Amino acid sequence: MAFLKEPDYSHGKLVKTAVVLINLGTPDAPTPSAVKRYLKQFLWDQRVVEIPRAIWWMILHLIILPFRSKKSAEKYATIWTNEGSPLLVHTRKQAMLLKGYLGERGHEVNVVHAMRYGSPSIPDVLNQLKTEGYDRILILPAYPQYSATTTASNFDAVAQHYQQTRNVPELRFIKHYHDHPSYILALKNKILQSWEQNGKPEKLVMSFHGLPKAFLMRGDPYHCECYKTARLLAEQLGLSKEDYVVTFQSRLGRAEWLQPYTEPTVQALAKQGVKRIDVVCPGFLADCLETLEEIAMEVRQAFLTAGGQSFHYIPCLNESPDGLRALAEITEQHLIGWPTMMTNSMKEEEKQQALISRAEAKRLGAAQ
Numbered sequence: 001m002a003f004l005k006e007p008d009y010s011h012g013k014l015v016k017t018a019v020v021l022i023n024l025g026t027p028d029a030p031t032p033s034a035v036k037r038y039l040k041q042f043l044w045d046q047r048v049v050e051i052p053r054a055i056w057w058m059i060l061h062l063i064i065l066p067f068r069s070k071k072s073a074e075k076y077a078t079i080w081t082n083e084g085s086p087l088l089v090h091t092r093k094q095a096m097l098l099k100g101y102l103g104e105r106g107h108e109v110n111v112v113h114a115m116r117y118g119s120p121s122i123p124d125v126l127n128q129l130k131t132e133g134y135d136r137i138l139i140l141p142a143y144p145q146y147s148a149t150t151t152a153s154n155f156d157a158v159a160q161h162y163q164q165t166r167n168v169p170e171l172r173f174i175k176h177y178h179d180h181p182s183y184i185l186a187l188k189n190k191i192l193q194s195w196e197q198n199g200k201p202e203k204l205v206m207s208f209h210g211l212p213k214a215f216l217m218r219g220d221p222y223h224c225e226c227y228k229t230a231r232l233l234a235e236q237l238g239l240s241k242e243d244y245v246v247t248f249q250s251r252l253g254r255a256e257w258l259q260p261y262t263e264p265t266v267q268a269l270a271k272q273g274v275k276r277i278d279v280v281c282p283g284f285l286a287d288c289l290e291t292l293e294e295i296a297m298e299v300r301q302a303f304l305t306a307g308g309q310s311f312h313y314i315p316c317l318n319e320s321p322d323g324l325r326a327l328a329e330i331t332e333q334h335l336i337g338w339p340t341m342m343t344n345s346m347k348e349e350e351k352q353q354a355l356i357s358r359a360e361a362k363r364l365g366a367a368q
Ligand SMILES: C=CC1=C(C)c2cc3[nH]c(cc4nc(cc5[nH]c(cc1n2)c(C)c5CCC(=O)O)C(CCC(=O)O)=C4C)c(C)c3C=C
Pocket: 024, 025, 026, 027, 039, 048, 049, 068, 072, 085, 087, 143, 147, 149, 150, 209, 210, 211, 212, 222, 250, 252, 283, 284, 287, 288, 289, 290
């Protein structure tokens, strides 16, 4: 009888393991209808907007969706690439490379990407892994700093998915890595690389995505984790308090969000006579609308219009070897007790895929 069949694993035996890199999500196209579909799912999440549902439904459907979808679609169009939305393109490549980096370190795990909103969706990805026989799942949120709005929302989506599943796999969930030495080192190297090419700024602006201030007051640790990342990074770079400033971007709506806000801060710096600033966004693993459009275009313009002379945007870690090495080390620490190596249960095409990822990771410097 099927239900009495012994499972094809037991303690000490190898079990197929997969890491799921989950990022926020992005529209399928830079069009008002695609952006509307994405925003509708995103902004209906109670982890993101805590306003009572009936009131929020009216605001969302009557004001936000009709106006913001069109405006945001125009912004997305300015950053869209031949391969698609930058956030999706980078996240997909990061997952592929992370698999290779982990393989090089002796962990033969699968690494796939999923999006909290939009596609590939978390349920689709987890279903696919189940079909392929993965019975150990490690969730790696693409957010170094924990926030209920992002990290806990990923957790909700994963937990909700498995509510519909009888045979739930072993699950692990990485909470944060805002102070992980290899993540800080990767950021430091990215900044030093930019300074070697372009020289140093008078002020380094570290801009993080914002949140309503009320979420901090209710206990969300995000704000503290951003400041810890910034302090560790400044220490590593040998910066004094006068050399850098922490700011928060991407405010939405009229309520107060975490301060100081990025754009007014850079305008004030320009008015105080600061001629050259660099902006880095350590909270984003991958470049996206919020960095490429909001920071590298809008905030740049605001600084230059207010009298600034030179503005450099320092890109996110994206596919940089240091960034991937950091993700590999962080992941590795959470694989302890889950022995992973090339198993006989891996299908031929899975083995082939693992070898391709490793070759690409090696080419990018994983073995250094
Ligand atoms: C109430 C609104 C929002 C909260 C809270 C929020 C938190 C939050 N977001 C990120 C990361 C990203 N946000 C991105 C886009 C984006 N964010 C909001 C709103 C809130 N975010 C909106 C409406 C949008 C869509 C774009 C727009 O219309 O302005 C993105 C980029 C997505 C892309 O497609 O490129 C990221 C990444 C974090 C880390 C965070 C809290 C810590």
